[in-house]
Every structure is written in C-alpha cells, then in structure tokens.
Amino acid sequence: MRIAVISTGVVGRTLAQAFQRVGHDVVVGTRDPDETSGREEWRGVGVPLQPLATVAAQAEVVVNATNGNASLAALGEVGSEHLAGKVLVDVANPLDFSQGFPPTLSVKDSDSLAEQIQRAFPEAKVVKALNTVTASVMVDPGSVGDGDTTIFAAGDDAEARQVVVGLLRELGWVDVVELDGLHNARGLEMWLPLWVRLMGALGTAEFNLKLVR
Amino acid sequence: MRIAVISTGVVGRTLAQAFQRVGHDVVVGTRDPDETSGREEWRGVGVPLQPLATVAAQAEVVVNATNGNASLAALGEVGSEHLAGKVLVDVANPLDFSQGFPPTLSVKDSDSLAEQIQRAFPEAKVVKALNTVTASVMVDPGSVGDGDTTIFAAGDDAEARQVVVGLLRELGWVDVVELDGLHNARGLEMWLPLWVRLMGALGTAEFNLKLVR
Numbered sequence: 001m002r003i004a005v006i007s008t009g010v011v012g013r014t015l016a017q018a019f020q021r022v023g024h025d026v027v028v029g030t031r032d033p034d035e036t037s038g039r040e041e042w043r044g045v046g047v048p049l050q051p052l053a054t055v056a057a058q059a060e061v062v063v064n065a066t067n068g069n070a071s072l073a074a075l076g077e078v079g080s081e082h083l084a085g086k087v088l089v090d091v092a093n094p095l096d097f098s099q100g101f102p103p104t105l106s107v108k109d110s111d112s113l114a115e116q117i118q119r120a121f122p123e124a125k126v127v128k129a130l131n132t133v134t135a136s137v138m139v140d141p142g143s144v145g146d147g148d149t150t151i152f153a154a155g156d157d158a159e160a161r162q163v164v165v166g167l168l169r170e171l172g173w174v175d176v177v178e179l180d181g182l183h184n185a186r187g188l189e190m191w192l193p194l195w196v197r198l199m200g201a202l203g204t205a206e207f208n209l210k211l212v213r
Numbered sequence: 214m215r216i217a218v219i220s221t222g223v224v225g226r227t228l229a230q231a232f233q234r235v236g237h238d239v240v241v242g243t244r245d246p247d248e249t250s251g252r253e254e255w256r257g258v259g260v261p262l263q264p265l266a267t268v269a270a271q272a273e274v275v276v277n278a279t280n281g282n283a284s285l286a287a288l289g290e291v292g293s294e295h296l297a298g299k300v301l302v303d304v305a306n307p308l309d310f311s312q313g314f315p316p317t318l319s320v321k322d323s324d325s326l327a328e329q330i331q332r333a334f335p336e337a338k339v340v341k342a343l344n345t346v347t348a349s350v351m352v353d354p355g356s357v358g359d360g361d362t363t364i365f366a367a368g369d370d371a372e373a374r375q376v377v378v379g380l381l382r383e384l385g386w387v388d389v390v391e392l393d394g395l396h397n398a399r400g401l402e403m404w405l406p407l408w409v410r411l412m413g414a415l416g417t418a419e420f421n422l423k424l425v426r
Contacts, residue, residue, distance in 0.1 A: 099323075102396075109317045109406060145425035179414055183315075187407030193322060195302030201392055202426055211411065213356035213420035 001167075004029055004059035006052070008036050008073055011091060011135045012065035016047040018139035019063075022170045026041065027130060029055030053193035056082035060088060062124070068094035068113050070104055072120055072185045089167070090114045090185070091130045091138075093192050099202045105189060114185035116155070125160035128185035129153045129168065132195065134205035140210070141172045149208035150175045154184035177211060214380075217242055217272035219265070219287055221249050224304060224348045225278040229260040231352035232276075235383045241270030241412055242291060269295035274302060274376065275337070281307035281326050282319055295335035300373045302329045302380070303398070304343045304351075306405050315409045318402060327367070327398035338373035341398035342366045342381065345408065347418035354385045354421070362421035363388045367397035390424060 002026050005016040008030045020026040026047050030036040030077070033049035042049075056062050056078050060211055066074045071092045075083065094113040095103040107113055114128040130138045132152060137144055151173045153164045168176050179188075192211075199205050214237045217220040221243045223324075233239040240258050243249040246262035269275045269291045278285045280411045284305045288296065307326040310315040320326055326340040343351045345365060350357055352366070364386045374391055381389050390400075404422075413420050 069291050102400075104322045108322060108403075110312075129227075149425045153291055165414040177411075177414065179410060184410050184414075187315075189407065190403045190406045193403045197392060197400040198390075198424065201390065201397075204426065207424060207426035209422040210425050211420060212362045212423050 001025070002059050002084060002198070003027075003061045003063060005065055006078060007065035007067075008042070008049075009065065011138070012063075013041070013047075015063055015065055015091070015130075016137040018171055019167070020047055020123065022039060022131055022205060026057050028036055031077070033187070037199060037213055040139040045188045046050060048064070052077040053079060056086065061087045064117065065091045068092040069096065071113060071117060075117060080121050080123065083121045085100055086122040086124055087163045088117065088126045089130070089164055090126055090128050093131050093189055102193065103199070106190065108190055109186060112183070112185040112189050114182055114189070118156075118182055121165055125155065125157040127153055127155035127157075127160050127164040128134060128182065128188050129164050132188055134193050135210050137208055139152070139171050139207060140143060141174075144208050148175060148210060150177055150211040152177050152184075152188055154179035154182060154188060156182045175211070179194045214271050214274060214340070216274045216276060217269040217291075218239075218276045218278055219291060220278035220280075222278065222280070224351070225324065226254070226258055226260075227348040227352055228276055228278055228304070228343075229375065230258060230266060231384055232380070233260055239271070240268050240364040244290070266292060271389075274300045274380070275316060276302045277330065278304045280423045281305040282309065284326060285332060288330060292338065293334050294333060295394065296334045299337055301330065301334065301337040302343070302377055303330055303339055303341050306402055308345050308405060318405065321403055322399060325396070325402050327395055327402070331369070331383045331395055334403070338368065338370040339395055340366055340368035340370070340373050340377040341395065341401050343376050345401055346421050347402050350419060350421055352384050353362070354387075357419060357421050361388060361423060363390055363424040365390050365392055365397075365401055367392035367395060368400060369395045371414040376396075388424070
C-alpha cells in the first residue's frame with residue numbers, strides 16, 4: 001500500500017519506518033527534504049522524503065503525525081486534491097503546552113481535532129487512531145506489559161476504518177476497538193489529559209490501557 | 214469508620230450498602246428522609262437516612278456521590294463546618310446532558326469538579342476516586358473480566374489519600390493508582406467522554422480499564 005506520512009518528528013519517523021518494515025511503499029512529507037535529510041536524527045532512517053505539496057499525490061493512505069496545533073496548516077500544504085478519497089489516519093493530539101505541563105487541549109468535548117480535519121478536508125476519510133499511546137508503543141504493542149493492550153480506530157467510513165484496522169494488525173495490535181463515528185475522536189483525544197498525568201506518575205510513557213470487559 | 218454518603222441515587226445507595234457490608238457505620242444524607250425512605254428503590258436498603266444538614270456532623274469520611282452538577286449545592290447544605298478536617302471522597306462527574314447523549318463536561322481541562330469542591334470547602338481533604346467506573350463495578354471490581362482492573366485516588370493530602378486507598382481495598386480493589394495532586398482529577402474526569410462512548414460501543418457499563426505498564 002502506498003502510504004504518505006506527514007511529519008518528520010519522532011511519531012512520523014517511527015510510523016514511517018514501521019510501515020516500511022511490514023512491506024508498504026512509504027514516503028515522508030516535509031517542507032524541505034534537503035534540510036530534513038541533513039538532520040542528525042534522519043541519518044540512516046531510510047524512508048524517502050518528499051515535499052509536502054507532492055508527497056500524497058500517489059498515496060492511498062495519508063498519516064497525519066504532525067503536532068496537533070500544526071495539523072490543519074500542514075495538511076493544507078499537502079493539498080485537499082491529494083487528500084480527496086484517501087484514508088487519512090489522524091494520529092495527532094491537540095496538546096497546548098503554552099501554560100506549561102501538564103498541557104491542556106486546544107479543542108475538546110464538543111469538537112475534536114479529527115473532526116476539524118474532516119471538516120477542512122471533507123473528501124478525505126478521516127480515521128482517528130494510535131493517538132492514545134506513545135510512538136514506540138504504536139509500532140510495538142508487545143513491548144508493554146504482557147503485550148495485550150487496547151488500541152482504537154474511530155471514523156465515519158466503515159471501509160476506511162477497516163483499512164486502518166488492517167494496518168494496526170500489521171503493527172502487532174490484536175485488541176483493536178472500532179468506534180463508529182468520528183465524534184468518538186473527542187473521547188480518544190480527551191484521554192490525553194489523563195495519559196500525560198499517568199506518564200508523570202509512572203515515570204514512563206511506555207504504558208497503555210487494556211479495555212477489560 | 215463513620216461514613217456519610219451524600220446522594221440517594223444509585224451510586225450513593227450502592228456505595229452506602231457496600232461500606233456498611235464491610236463493617237463501617239454508614240449514614241446517607243438526603244433532603245427529606247421521610248420522602249426518600251418511602252421510595253420503591255429504598256425498600257430494604259437498610260442504611261439510615263439523615264437530613265443533609267446533620268448527616269456529616271459525626272462523620273470521619275464524607276462521600277460525594279451526587280450528580281456532578283448538583284454537588285456544590287448539596288455539599289453546601291451539608292455545611293462547611295461538617296466538612297472541615299474530613300476526608301471528602303468525590304465520586305461525582307460533571308456530566309452535562311443538556312445537549313443529549315453523549316454528554317459533555319461542564320468543567321474540564323484547566324479545572325475540575327473536584328477542585329471546585331476543594332475551593333468551595335478549603336478545610337475538607339478532597340480525594341477524587343471511583344468516578345471512572347459504574348456503580349456496580351465500584352463495589353465489585355471482581356465482576357469485570359478477570360477482576361484485575363485499575364482504580365485511581367487523586368488528592369493533595371497524602372493521609373487522606375491513604376484513608377481512601379484503604380476503603381478501596383476493602384471494596385476489593387487491588388490495583389490502586391495514587392495520584393499526588395488534586396489537579397489529577399482533571400484527567401480522571403476527562404476519561405468520562407471516552408467512557409460514555411465505550412459504554413455505547415460495548416453495550417454495557419460493566420467494563421473498566423487496566424493500566425498496563
């Protein structure tokens with residue numbers, strides 16, 4: 001599958017390498033590929049970089065792994081014509097660190113970042129996923145506890161959710177909870193205020209919830 | 214221990230009976246004990262009812278199990294003089310159903326109901342606990358899955374947290390995560406928007422999260 005990952009941060013890099021490892025044709029979008037490829041942390045990453053304006057032109061799946069407060073602008077540079085009809089996996093969280101730690105959410109409760117993205121790019125098929133865990137856990141669920149924890153996929157389009165569920169399974173996720181309706185992203189994003197506090201209390205980001213029922 | 218439970222709803226009733234069962238001296242506060250005791254659902258409950266104005270006078274622990282939007286008013290009727298120096302377990306959630314289901318939160322993110330209560334009754338020792346699960350699970354954690362799920366206790370006062378942790382253990386909770394600082398209640402209350410959606414998706418309120426680390 002042709003996957004374009006938007007973001008050159010740790011989440012984008014981690015996901016891009018993981019999707020490449022399981023056999024996908026992955027490109028990473030960045031404003032300036034030459035600048036990015038010169039960065040220390042991009043040495044040896046081995047995933048091709050492309051300018052945002054063209055990175056998603058051939059993609060079947062686009063992954064938004066940008067900082068939540070920069071997502072709408074970054075996806076605007078990707079271009080609505082390159083997002084139309086595509087599965088858009090929204091991994092971002094609208095964390096606002098302007099008042100320090102712990103962060104607040106810049107959108108919440110009666111709206112979500114995922115829904116803002118869906119409204120801005122109505123022809124994309126937005127699915128919220130993976131935003132509930134840290135980058136290393138996203139691509140290695142077996143690394144937490146006994147390996148049996150829960151991940152979510154929320155979106156309006158059932159086929160798009162299925163594509164994302166398939167990708168999650170390739171990353172090693174077994175307990176995938178599908179939520180019908182992108183409004184469920186409000187709940188998934190509002191997990192973050194508890195997540196950041198648990199990270200502080202536990203002294204690690206390498207944890208997750210198991211939904212026990 | 215002398216425990217006053219504020220609320221005659223299902224959460225109050227369930228907690229009052231459970232605390233009585235494990236040997237505590239429990240009273241339930243209500244505006245009109247005669248009216249409450251005449252209700253169908255109070256037949257056979259077997260926990261003494263007292264008017265709000267006197268219910269907490271002799272209590273060591275006060276449990277706020279009211280509707281979150283009525284908590285400040287109800288606790289005002291209990292009286293700050295009867296809350297001073299007491300452990301005040303806040304089980305309530307500030308759910309706003311005015312726009313239908315799923316509810317939003319009437320306070321969140323940069324504040325919480327627990328902190329509002331603490332500010333209104335500065336001499337009480339507020340501990341947020343049990344708000345993350347449904348009433349039946351609060352008093353019977355073994356009923357969910359393999360019985361090994363997680364409950365939280367957040368507050369500023371370490372001794373008050375310890376009292377609450379002790380009560381939680383008596384109810385059967387093994388995995389109790391203590392969070393130092395009542396601001397952590399923001400995270401615990403913001404779990405609810407995900408909780409209500411999971412309840413919808415799972416078709417039951419009898420679930421909980423296990424914090425896997």
